[in-house]
Amino acid sequence: MxxxxxxxxxxxxxxxxSTKLLADRLRDATLTALTAHGQHAEVVDVTLRPLAQDIASHMLTHNATDALDGAMKEVIDAEAIIAVTPVFNMSYSGLFKSFFxxxxxxxxxxxxxxxxxxxGTARHSMVMDTAMRPMFAYLKAQVVPTGVFAAAEDWGSASGLERRIAREGQELADLMVAMPRRREADPFDIEGDAFVSFEQMLGHA
Amino acid sequence: MSSMQFGIFSVSDITQDPTTGKTPTEHERIKGWVAMAKKAEEVGLDVFATGEHHNPPFFSSSPTTTLGYIAAQTEKLILSTATTLITTNDPVKIAEDFAMLQHLSDGRADLTLGRGNTGPVYPWFGKDIRDGIELAIENYALLHKLWHESVVNWSGKHRTPLTGFTSTPAPLDGVAPFVWHGSIRSPQIAEQAAYYGDGFFHNNIFWNKEHTERMVQLYRSRFAHYGHGEPEQAFVGLGGQVFMKQTEQQAKDAFRPYFDVAPVYGHGPSLEEFTEATPLTVGTPEQVIERTLSFRDYAGDYQRQLFLVDHAGLPLEEVLEQIEILGTEVVPVLRREFDLLRADGVPDAPTHAARVAAAREAGTQMGEQGNAWQEQGARADLDTGAAIARQGGEA
Incomplete structure (x- = not known):
C-alpha cells in the first residue's frame, strides 16, 4: 500500500x-508527529490562487478544467486535509469557500x-470556530479540536504559535492513526454497497 | 432512414440577441420553433424534440400541443421531447397525451423522461424536490402500466390510487411510444432505463466524455443484467451542440458574441476552453462530423443524436441555416460513416413500425390489434365496473 x-x-x-507559511508549518508538525507513530505520509499542495478562474468557471458551468479536476480529486481522495485560509470580512475568503x-x-x-x-490581528481568531468549523462539519470531515489562527504579530513574537502548531499537527497525526478515513462506496460500482438496484428502488428487494 | 436517428432538440429559451439587442417575443419563438421543425424535416433530419419548462425565460410548457401541431404539418419527422417531466406531471396525463400524439402523428411520437432541474417547479406542482428520484421511479412504473395493461388498478405514495382505470386512447397498434430516460448524473435513472429495456439519453452537452462514458457504460451493463440483450444492444442517445460556417474562423467570429454572454455558460470559460471540455463544436461541417463520430469512441454504437442549435439568442434565420447545414452537409456523412463503423448486432434506432412488427412477433401487442389486451380484458378482476363497485363496497 x-x-x-x-x-x-x-x-x-x-x-x-503567510497563509501558505502556516499551512506548511502545520504540514511539518503533522509529519513530525506521524514519524513518532512510526508512520510517514506524502504531501500534496493544492494552492487555490492559480485555480481562481477555473473555480469561477465551474460555478457557472459545472465544468471543471483539468487543473481544477485534479485538485478536487486530490482533496476527495486524501487521507488527511490541512486547510488554511486568510480571514476577510469576518470569514474565510470567498476563494476558499468557492473551492469547497x-x-x-x-x-x-x-x-x-x-x-x-x-x-492581521488576533481579533479575527473566532473565524475558525464561527465559519470554518460549521462548513467542515456540514461536509462531515473529522476536524481536530485545535485550530491555529496566526495573526501578523504572531510571526514576530513568542506568542506560542509554534506550540499551537505542534499541538494541532499532533492531533491530526493521532487522528490519522486512530481513526483513518473510511472510503465511501462508489454508486457506479455495481458490486459495491452504494449501488442501488432497481429492485431496491421499487422497495421489494 | 438509416440505423441512427439525427435531429435537433431545444430548451426553448427566450434570450436577447446580444448582437442586435433584440429579444424575440414568445409568439415569435413559438412560431420559429414550428419553422425549425419543418425545416428539419425538409432537409432530411429525423427528430425534433422539445424541452419542458414552467417558468420564464422558457416557453415550452405544453409539448404535446406543440408536437401535435408540428405533426400535422410534417410527414416523416419523429416528434419527441427532451425532456418530459416525469416528476411533476401526472403520469396518467402523460400516458393520455402521448398516446394521443402517437395516434395523430401515425406513430411518429416518442418521449424522453427527465426529472427537471428548476427547484421551484416541484412545489409549484405540489411536489418535493427531495422526492425527485422516487417520483421518477413511481410515476414511470404507473405510466408503464397504463401503456401495457388495459385496465389498471394501482396505488402509490405520490398520487391518488386508480381502480379500474383505462388510459385512452390505447397506444397506437397496441405498442407504446418508445421511452428514453434522460439523466445527466444519476446512476438510478440509468438503472431504471436498463431495468425496463428502454432507451437512455445522456445530454452530454455540458459534460466531459469521461462522465458521459461512465453513465452510458452503467446503463449498458445493467441493460444486459436485466436480460434485454448484450450491452451493445442497448439504446443510447446523446446530445451535441454545434455552430457551423464554411471556415472555423467565420464560425467562431459569428458565435463568440452569443457564447460569451449565453445564459448557461456565459462569463465563464472561453469558447476554446468550453469546446475542449464539452461536445460543443464551433467550426466547419467537417469538424462537426469528426467530433460527432468521436462520441462513438466512448459511448459505443448509439441510436440517436440530437443537436442543440437554437439557444442563447441566435436569430431564427441563423438557426434555420444551421439546420440546413446539418441536413445537407453533416448528417448524410454521419449516417454513412456511422453505418460503416457500426458493429454487427447493434439495434437500429427505434421506430413505431419496427416496434409493431417486433410486438406482433413476440405476441406482446396490446389493444384492438393484439391478443394480449383481450386476454387481460377477460379477467373479472380487471372489469372496470366491477372493480369500481368493489372499491365502493370496501370504502
Missing amino acids: SSPRIVVVSAGLGEPS DVIEEGQLASIPTALGATG
Whole structure:
C-alpha cells in the first residue's frame, strides 16, 4: 500500500503568503508527529490562487478544467486535509469557500482535517470556530479540536504559535492513526454497497 | 432512414440577441420553433424534440400541443421531447397525451423522461424536490402500466390510487411510444432505463466524455443484467451542440458574441476552453462530423443524436441555416460513416413500425390489434365496473 496522502489546501493570495507559511508549518508538525507513530505520509499542495478562474468557471458551468479536476480529486481522495485560509470580512475568503463549494456533500466524510487561518490581528481568531468549523462539519470531515489562527504579530513574537502548531499537527497525526478515513462506496460500482438496484428502488428487494 | 436517428432538440429559451439587442417575443419563438421543425424535416433530419419548462425565460410548457401541431404539418419527422417531466406531471396525463400524439402523428411520437432541474417547479406542482428520484421511479412504473395493461388498478405514495382505470386512447397498434430516460448524473435513472429495456439519453452537452462514458457504460451493463440483450444492444442517445460556417474562423467570429454572454455558460470559460471540455463544436461541417463520430469512441454504437442549435439568442434565420447545414452537409456523412463503423448486432434506432412488427412477433401487442389486451380484458378482476363497485363496497 502506498503512503497516506495529506493534502494541504491554502487560499492565500500574496506571494509569499503567510497563509501558505502556516499551512506548511502545520504540514511539518503533522509529519513530525506521524514519524513518532512510526508512520510517514506524502504531501500534496493544492494552492487555490492559480485555480481562481477555473473555480469561477465551474460555478457557472459545472465544468471543471483539468487543473481544477485534479485538485478536487486530490482533496476527495486524501487521507488527511490541512486547510488554511486568510480571514476577510469576518470569514474565510470567498476563494476558499468557492473551492469547497465544488466539493459535494459527503465527499469529505470522515477525512481527518486540520484547520488554520491567518489575519492581521488576533481579533479575527473566532473565524475558525464561527465559519470554518460549521462548513467542515456540514461536509462531515473529522476536524481536530485545535485550530491555529496566526495573526501578523504572531510571526514576530513568542506568542506560542509554534506550540499551537505542534499541538494541532499532533492531533491530526493521532487522528490519522486512530481513526483513518473510511472510503465511501462508489454508486457506479455495481458490486459495491452504494449501488442501488432497481429492485431496491421499487422497495421489494 | 438509416440505423441512427439525427435531429435537433431545444430548451426553448427566450434570450436577447446580444448582437442586435433584440429579444424575440414568445409568439415569435413559438412560431420559429414550428419553422425549425419543418425545416428539419425538409432537409432530411429525423427528430425534433422539445424541452419542458414552467417558468420564464422558457416557453415550452405544453409539448404535446406543440408536437401535435408540428405533426400535422410534417410527414416523416419523429416528434419527441427532451425532456418530459416525469416528476411533476401526472403520469396518467402523460400516458393520455402521448398516446394521443402517437395516434395523430401515425406513430411518429416518442418521449424522453427527465426529472427537471428548476427547484421551484416541484412545489409549484405540489411536489418535493427531495422526492425527485422516487417520483421518477413511481410515476414511470404507473405510466408503464397504463401503456401495457388495459385496465389498471394501482396505488402509490405520490398520487391518488386508480381502480379500474383505462388510459385512452390505447397506444397506437397496441405498442407504446418508445421511452428514453434522460439523466445527466444519476446512476438510478440509468438503472431504471436498463431495468425496463428502454432507451437512455445522456445530454452530454455540458459534460466531459469521461462522465458521459461512465453513465452510458452503467446503463449498458445493467441493460444486459436485466436480460434485454448484450450491452451493445442497448439504446443510447446523446446530445451535441454545434455552430457551423464554411471556415472555423467565420464560425467562431459569428458565435463568440452569443457564447460569451449565453445564459448557461456565459462569463465563464472561453469558447476554446468550453469546446475542449464539452461536445460543443464551433467550426466547419467537417469538424462537426469528426467530433460527432468521436462520441462513438466512448459511448459505443448509439441510436440517436440530437443537436442543440437554437439557444442563447441566435436569430431564427441563423438557426434555420444551421439546420440546413446539418441536413445537407453533416448528417448524410454521419449516417454513412456511422453505418460503416457500426458493429454487427447493434439495434437500429427505434421506430413505431419496427416496434409493431417486433410486438406482433413476440405476441406482446396490446389493444384492438393484439391478443394480449383481450386476454387481460377477460379477467373479472380487471372489469372496470366491477372493480369500481368493489372499491365502493370496501370504502
